[in-house]
Amino acid sequence: MEFEGYIFDLDGTLADTMPAHYLSWRKITQKHGLEFSEDRFYSLGGVPTERIFNILAEEQGKTLNAAECAHEKENAFVDLISEVGPIEPVLEVVRLNHGKVPMAVATGAMRWVMERILDQLEIADYFQAFVCSEDTKRHKPFPDVFLEAATRLGVAPEKCCVYEDAQLGIEAGQAAGMHVIDVREFHTPRRITAGA
Structure with missing residues (x-):
């Protein structure tokens, strides 16, 4: 066709990028006391970062600023971008x-x-x-x-x-x-x- x-x-x-993304996710979610398994990470592929933080916080009963956390996570990812x-x-x-x-x-x-x-x-x-x-x-x-x-x-x-x-x-x-x-x-x- x-x-x-x-x-x-x-x-x-x-x-x-997925391995580098997961490393940066793990770093920032642990910092904020959130659990985020690698399988769950892959299941949420394509969902914007801020929205994922809101989903995790709601599920795990945490209060956080999802926009700030999203920027932390993306900055952590950019630190690894040379490996991509x-x-x-x-x-x-x-x-x-x-x-x-x-x-x-x-x-x-x-x-x-x-x-x-x-x-x-x-x-x-x-x-x-x-x-x-x-x-x-x-x-x-x-x-x-x-x-x-x-x-x-x-x-x-x-x-x-x-x-x-x-x-x-x-x-x-x-x-x-x-x-x-x-x-x-x-x-x-x-x-x-x-x-x-």
């Missing part, structure tokens, strides 16, 4: 379609964090549109981030192909009426927790 637009999630799809590399099979798709088909990044990350990751990988110039956590009110598994990316590309949703690595993101792509490729079928991130 010929697609008229490609949309890529960022973390765990274009960039092999690309997920080559996905980047190969980007390179093959560059200049032929419009492409976008659609992520639950904050814009400044997305920009740091794209700079680290030196791939920002491949894309014509970027949609971040600040750009939609609803986040994955709602389709809004992908629909907004399609709008910015000027491509009908059903003519877009989405690359995703998280279950919530896959559901979002399907809800948007797009063809979805599950990156987990060919890439497994390194686990931090022994035996996880």
Whole structure:
């Protein structure tokens, strides 16, 4: 099938960031007395950082400033960004379609964090549109981030192909009426927790 637009999630799809993200999550959640297992971390892939802190605090009966905690976590992640590399099979798709088909990044990350990751990988110039956590009110598994990316590309949703690595993101792509490729079928991130 010929697609008229490609949309890529960022973390765990274009960039092999998930181990570094979990290390930074573990550091900040422990600091604030929150439990956050690696399995739970992966189950919430695509959910904005601030929202995850609110979910964890409510579940565990803690009071915290989720926005401040989110910035602490993202700063801790950026400290590890030099360790982040690309997920080559996905980047190969980007390179093959560059200049032929419009492409976008659609992520639950904050814009400044997305920009740091794209700079680290030196791939920002491949894309014509970027949609971040600040750009939609609803986040994955709602389709809004992908629909907004399609709008910015000027491509009908059903003519877009989405690359995703998280279950919530896959559901979002399907809800948007797009063809979805599950990156987990060919890439497994390194686990931090022994035996996880």
